[in-house]
Amino acid sequence: MMRKHTRLIGWIAAVLVILAFCQLGRWQLQRMHAKEALLAQQVPARAQSLTLHQAQAAPPLLRWVQDHGRFLPGTILLDNQTREGRAGLKVYQPFQTDDGARVLVDLGWLPMPPDRVIPPITPLAGHTAISGLLAPSPATGLALGPALSPAPQPGVWLASRMPPDDMARALSLPTGSLAARVLRLDPALPGGYPRDLELLPNTLPPSRHLGYAVQWFGLALTVLVVALVLEFRRHRRRRGTPRR
Incomplete structure (x- = not known):
């Protein structure tokens, strides 16, 4: 038995x-299938430009955005972002179009010094034209600890992940005014930091x-x-x- x-x-x-x-x-x-579907959207997205409001109202696919507006105060630095094998930060700043649509704009990548002292951030300001790819926020790891913590520089926040409502509160924006997608700023535009339109950075192909x-x-x-x-x-x- x-x-x-x-x-x-x-x-x-x-x-x-x-x-x-x-x-x-x-x-x-x-x-694998989800990432293949995301990559397959990139070429068709460039074929048609939308305003930010139109892109946000459309189904959540990749969208190419061209619009006008102004950058808002505040900066989000997403930690643990690599570029060419180096550790660094992704720099994000809120943007509001002339018709009131808001989005976090990916301004590019900033290297993190070995002592992890965040370099001074110069936010963009003024009315400007923008274009870029409206895409999902970067993938992050396990949700451990607070999503955002204040950096030594006023108005700058260090993020381990990017919950939209938490970011809106940190940037003194209304709850619900930021979506889970970000605008990957066109690398051809001036300003910001080194950047590209790579859809799967810091993640597996x-x-x-x-x-x-x-x-x-x-x-x-x-x-x-x-x-x-x-x-x-x-x-x-x-x-x-x-x-x-």
Whole structure:
């Protein structure tokens, strides 16, 4: 009886592990498809320019925006952003168009010194024309600790992630006035910091997700094969045991 219980527990454990590995593989495939779909939107997005208000009212796809307005006070520095292998910060400043639409504008990347002393930030000001790609906010890691903390420079906030309402409060903007998308400023425009329109910075490309999915499914298959081999050996031992 004890052997039967041990065998049952072993199979239950094996099935649970197989299901967990398959679920992880499925999640990696979902991430791969989501990123492939995002990358596929980039070229069509450049074919038509919209105002910021039009882009925000449209379905949440990549949109190319051209508009006029002014930069608002306040700066968000997103931590742990790499560029060409160097650690640094993404610089964001709120922008309001002439018709009242608001968005955080990605002004580019700023290197973080080894002593992690944030360099002085000079915010943009005045009425100007902008263009860029309205895209999802950068992916961040685990939500540990506060999302925003004040930097030594007044009006500057250091962020570990970018919850829209938290950023609106820090920038003294109405709750709900910022969306989960940011405007990736056109690199051809003057001002700001080094930048590009790379959609997947600091994150894995679709091919890596596919590779991880194959690994998880391979582990699930390995557990199944091991369980079947052990079961086969158990049957062989039973057949080879003489009856008394």
